Amino acid sequence: MPRNKEDARRRLVTAALELFGASGFDQTTAAQIAARAGVTERTFFRHFPDKREVLFVGQSILGTALSQAIVEAPPECSPIAALRRAFVSVADMLEQNRQFSEPRRHIIAATPALQEREVAKHAALTQMVAETLQKRGVESRRAALAAQAGMAVLSYALNGWFADPSSGLVHHLDRAFEELQGLSSPPDHKWAPAFK
Amino acid sequence: MPRNKEDARRRLVTAALELFGASGFDQTTAAQIAARAGVTERTFFRHFPDKREVLFVGQSILGTALSQAIVEAPPECSPIAALRRAFVSVADMLEQNRQFSEPRRHIIAATPALQEREVAKHAALTQMVAETLQKRGVESRRAALAAQAGMAVLSYALNGWFADPSSGLVHHLDRAFEELQGLSSPPDHKWAPAFK
DNA sequence: ATCTATATGTCAGTGACAGACATATAGATG
DNA sequence: CATCTATATGTCTGTCACTGACATATAGAT
Known part of the structure; x- marks a missing residue:
């Protein structure tokens, strides 16, 4: 087999993460990323269909894990309830990747084009969950x-977990x-109505 | 005032709709749209920040209408319940635009890049609703x-209405x-559980 | 009739991305 | 050990989305 393909991929992702973080997404050129990765x-565009995609690797892993857990629910x-079980089952994986997803979040938050891609990925995941x-x-x-409501719940939980990691994601x-x-209760008790 | 700006806008939108429908989004160049619009x-890029945006005019109108209705709910x-009232209040506007949104849907359905933009617009609208x-x-x-769950309901209703316009959007x-x-009921009655 | 604000035209440039073809390398084969 | 092959990468060229700078045209106010 030829030159190490997966290693080049990893170098490209790392280089992109660094350059985006330092100079911003728009100010970083694909050629610069490639150069830093050697x-x-x-070659960059052989590994990723477009410049944004370098920040969205590993989404498919989460998708297949979720799918499997949903199918296996009683x-x-x-x-x-099935979605709840599935989300809990991937919580561990998500907690592992926090160090990677943390800087990624900042870059995406600063770049409209990346937010667009993220929203699309979220929608694709939702679609897969629905199927x-x-x-x-x-x-x-x-x-x-159900998938849309459930994924909204997942996002809600993830946001809370990013803000306060001390209590676990679960x-x-x-x-x-x-x-x-x-959500359908009247707004009398202004704060969370359903728990203790 | 100078040459009629709004008219050029309308011509550009029309030209884009026709060319996209005939040749597809990717195969249509911005220069072609501009040429057909005269x-x-x-100038095309002075009216629209990018090529996709020509298909997403009027989204802001819906947004402001929704916002106002939400604020005015009891x-x-x-x-x-507030969202439900707001959606009903814009149903008429949406039913009016059907002839425009119908071909638009087909173009978007055939173009991943446009689906991405649509999802993003949907998310932006959801954000505005939440605020x-x-x-x-x-x-x-x-x-x-609540906004995400509500917007999911709206999409659900719109999809049903596009498939079956005979019964109204409301x-x-x-x-x-x-x-x-x-949604939280057990899956015993396989079809819609809550109505007649 | 002139003057002005704003829309548009013109030109040149950057960068994302793709096709075609050449080349290099890790490992299988003899 | 030499060769051969599949696959990754390099090189070159081209198209198109999109932008800045500057010039020009037009509807309406004066």
């Missing part, structure tokens, strides 16, 4: 609605699902 | 969750909100 611009689970719910027998459009997930149930 | 490529409304809910006194992250909205409530 390859050519053309059949008597409601759609939301997996269908395999459990959930009707198509109902599955889509704890944030529990609270977030309780919030979803409380 | 202006220069440079204070005793739950977040979801408006906060003005009603809904706590920040709870507002975000009817689809009613059904969609009932679906949201039924």
